[in-house]
Amino acid sequence: MKNPIIFIALLTSLLPLIGAVTAGLLGKQLGRTLTHRIAVGLVGVSFILSCYLFKVMVIDGHPAVDESFYTWATAGMLRFDVAFLVDRLSAIMIMIVLFVSLMVHIYTIGYMADDPGYTRFFSYVSLFTFSMLILVLADNFLLLFFGWEGVGLVSYLLIGFWFKREAAVFGSLKAFIANRIGDIGFLLATAAVLMYFGTLSYHDVFNQVTSATSKTLALFPHYEVSVITLICLLLFIGAMGKSAQVPLHVWLPESMEGPTPISALIHAATMVTAGIYMIARMSPLFEYSPAALSTVLIIGGTTAFFMGLLAITQYDIKRVIAYSTISQLGYMAVALGASAYDAAIFHLITHAFFKALLFLAAGSVIIALHHEQDMRKMGGLAKYMPVTYLTFVVGALALSAIPPFSGFYSKDIIIEAVKLSQVPGAGYAYYCVLAGAFITPLYTFRALFMTFHTRERTDPKLRGHVMESPWVVLIPLIGLAIPSVVAGEFFVNAMIFSQHKLLGNTTFVLPDHNVLGELAEHFHGAKLMALEAGTTLTFWLAMAGILTAWLFTAGFPRWSEAVKKRFSWIYAILVRKYGFDDFNQIVLVHGTQETGHLFYDVSDVKLIDGVCVNGSGWFIRWFAQTARRLQTGYIYHYALAMVLGIIVFLAWYMWGL
Known part of the structure; x- marks a missing residue:
């Protein structure tokens, strides 16, 4: 390995894998304490190494390093290499992933x-981290696909970790199948890249993009589509599966059946952000496909608005945060569609901090209530759990985009960027994310008030035992709360508006699409941006959302029931989640089962067993019995058969003449 940076990147990714193998194979022999010390220690060392890479690549401005260290296979002129690309984007991403x-x-x-599966869980979490690091560091589509499938597989194991629970098994299978649907698009995109570009290396593909813009493919007779557009749309299908965009979002709420730590890891900085990262990495392709950008904008806007509405009707505290994640992923997709790739990554980073914080704070509540997740059985917990309460408040304010918390900067920039975008569909997406500015604080503070304020609704047997979580739980909450407060103000200029941006030239934007460049003309510093928030519509929508949440939960809770009755049909639609789950269950699940039964009854039972197997036996038996009757043993019967044969032969011969 020629370059030491590649060696450090390889070591950074392999340390979690070593921890996973150690915990998985030797966990029982080592014991719980030694197992978690090894797993946590190796991830900690990996995080320190990622900080060093961040310093070298981002702060010191070291050029991007792209090096192959193993050739997996060759086919003619094609080489399939295991190679890493360490640049500003990957250095920032791996540091965030490893911190969370x-x-x-x-x-x-x-x-x-x-939990009896303590060591097994550490093995899975470390393996999940390794897969995400490979995904981020990959320099080609093949290695990207390896990491892509890795996080999908390990997420299946983690969501179904409590495999004796039927809901956990159902949720893990649902996540696995939904992701496989998206992965089909990703795999087809990879095949199209190899077919039209003759390589799977990012660098080589991006160098050929401009020459490939005129290439078309005939999908149907007399209908051709741009090759770049087809590849981008197929890539986005893959991103829709991983990043839970409508209609492939259905798996993400079900992932709540897994333990809370993995809910935080999946929803914060790893699996669900893989699709966002992938599209940002593929910006040189997407920039030359307005149709793909429009599709990303429209689907992202739809996801941001309509999935946020669903969170308002949820009572499971983890599911509220899960639908919030889907909605925030919609914001990131909108930024990508508006060519504001840096803003999408910026929101990915800030979201990683405050969403992990909210999940872990929710987990702290769940621990205190002996794994109770229904907010209708909570209330008044602020006095019992002050540290958990304060960290949850920090996460809620950041998610609601209240200045100066981190979510304010990243979300506000996305809303303003899509407002300036000229890509078709930007108008629709703008109103969706603008409405989301009201909806997000509404469901977030509804959960806050129902959990920590209002009257106590906990089980009377538990009230005397509710207490703050141990420090091993609280330390991560405090560690995540700090960047949830300061990361936005600290990074907004360096990430978005500086002439020497942290991401450098790792993302590509055409001059006609440079909405962030237009925003930069009106940016005069993070502090002034926060002070001027009071003059913006988004700020007052957020404040209205918080006030509405208080009125309907803590202030006048009867209003909530009155609104449900008055708009019962809308409430029913939201409770049924727009029918997506019903459609999947009735049409896809039951439809597939009935189709399987039909094929079994017709092809297997009747055709194969009935006709081929039993039918062939019946025919042979019938033929044998019939042929046996012809063998009578009388000479005159044989003579008659000979005469009849001669007559038939002569008749055929005369007919031919």
């Missing part, structure tokens, strides 16, 4: 303390 993963590893020590 480290917090989750520490939190797991307290949350899973009494």
